[in-house]
Amino acid sequence: EHWVTMMPKVELHAHLNGSIRDSTLLELARVLGEKGVIVFSDVEHVIMKSDRTLHEVFKLFDLIHIITTDYTTVTRITKEVVEDFAAENVVYLELRTTPKRNDSIGMSKRSYMEAVVEGLRAVSTVDIAFTPHDLGAGIPANSPPVKDLCNGTTRKKIYVRLLLSIDRRETTAAAMETVKLALEMRDLGVVGIDLSGNPIVGEWITFLPALKFAREQGLFITLHCGEVRNRKEIQAMLEFSPQRIGHACCFEEEEWRKLKTSEIPVEICLTSNIRTESISSIDIHHFVDLYNAKHPLVLCTDDAGVFSTTLSGEYFLAASAFGLGKREMFQLSRNAIDFIFADDKVKRELRENFDSAAMKLD
Ligand code: 5GP
Structure with missing residues (x-):
């Protein structure tokens, strides 16, 4: 296995x-x-196409949503996505998704x-910890902790937390419903809110x-x-000062300054952009400037399926495009623990995991 794959992420x-x-x-x-719901040959072509403009990406998502x-299906894809990330040594995952209503089958956001x-509960190829009450990743409280992350003989473990996305097509009321749902589901590992969807649609x-409201409620x-x-x-x-932002592609001088002081x-x-x-x-890519300025940043996949990538692939790309070595990439990965949306206990445990994995990477 390549070191980017072995490395905890x-x-x-x-x-x-x-x-x-x-x-x-x-x-x-x-x-x-x-079943005649869609024309498979049309869809196959769209799914397998590799280069898509941002506009085409959102058309693809409408199609994916019909399918999933x-x-x-939602349970199945959740299970598979978590297992795929864990397989490449992602040890902490914040998975975001837009709660959707589908009246035709009686589906509510809840x-x-x-x-x-249910998909998180169904994860079986690895140990998973996703609620605030899960101690170690699936480790019973009375058994000694297994710290070995990169060793193929030990079962892999992953922490998962959920973010609920507000789609920019939604109304204020629909967005509020998502936030209320997030609050009700805190015991099931929901920790935050994301705003996404087609950026040319909707207003701040x-x-x-x-x-x-979400922020007031913690x-x-x-x-x-x-x-x-x-x-x-x-x-x-x-100005709103969120805990993190995604992308930051089209900033101008003044916005870069604001971002850096904030x-x-x-x-x-990277691949998505x-x-x-x-x-x-x-x-x-602005990675270079932010990295050199020591601005906090984290490499992510965005849409590993749609953009045919993996998190290891993103680390490999950054290492080769920007000439960064194993040690620098490991540090970049470890630094991300500082801004995860989980409590200090999880952060402590992850840092210990990283530090014991570091010795094996040398
Ligand atoms: P879902 O929330 O349905 O699980 O994941 C797909 C949705 O995430 C898309 O419909 C879209 O709202 C959002 N999304 C995925 N990729 C991007 C992206 O690159 N930019 C933005 N703004 N939204 C995205």
Whole structure:
């Protein structure tokens, strides 16, 4: 195994429906094709296409949602996504998803999320800890802790936390419903709120009341910020001072300054930015400037399925594109623990895990 795969990693920006295995998506599409709900050959072409503009990505998500939004499928993809991340040594995962209503099958935002949690419970190839009450990752309280992360003979373990996404197409009331649901599901590992969806749709003030309420109630907040040029919105978002932001592609001088003084950590999704042409080429990616400025940042996949990547792939890409070595990449990965949306006990345990894994990487 390559060292980027062996290395423990933290994934903080992964959309559930963007992280589905191609094989699963094609299988599900084939079944719907047989039922006559969709035309499989049309869909197959769209799923397998590799370069997509940001606009095309959102059209693809509408299609994926038709294919996946039912109870058993949501449970299945959640289980698979967690197992796939754990298989490449992601030891802490914050998985985000937009709770969806699907009236035709009686699905509510709540039952959608229940299907997600059932998926977490169904994880079987690795040990999982996802509620605030789970001690170690699936380790019974009375057994000695197993610290070995990179050793193939030991079962892998992963911490998972959930973020509920507000889609920019939603109304204030719908956004508020998502925040209330998040609050009700805190005991099931929901820790925060994300704002995502097509950046040219919707306005900041529509989501602000729900985001303010979420913050008052102690939920963590991360915002997709600056995927397209929109100075007013970018500034309002930085002003709001979320715990993290995603992307930060289309910032101008003044926004960079604000961001850097704010020290808000940035979730960087290299392949996603390149594929969607948000950034024209990797060598001018803002990772370099932020990294050199020692600004807090974390490498993430965004949509591992849609962009055919993995978190290890993102680390490999950064290492080769920016000339960073094993030690620097390990430190980058470990630093992400500082801005995860989990309590100090989890952070402590993760740091211990990283430090014992470090010895094996040398
Ligand atoms: P889901 O929330 O359905 O599990 O994951 C897919 C959804 O995540 C998409 O419909 C979209 O709202 C959001 N999403 C995925 N990738 C991106 C991205 O690159 N940018 C933005 N703004 N939203 C995204």
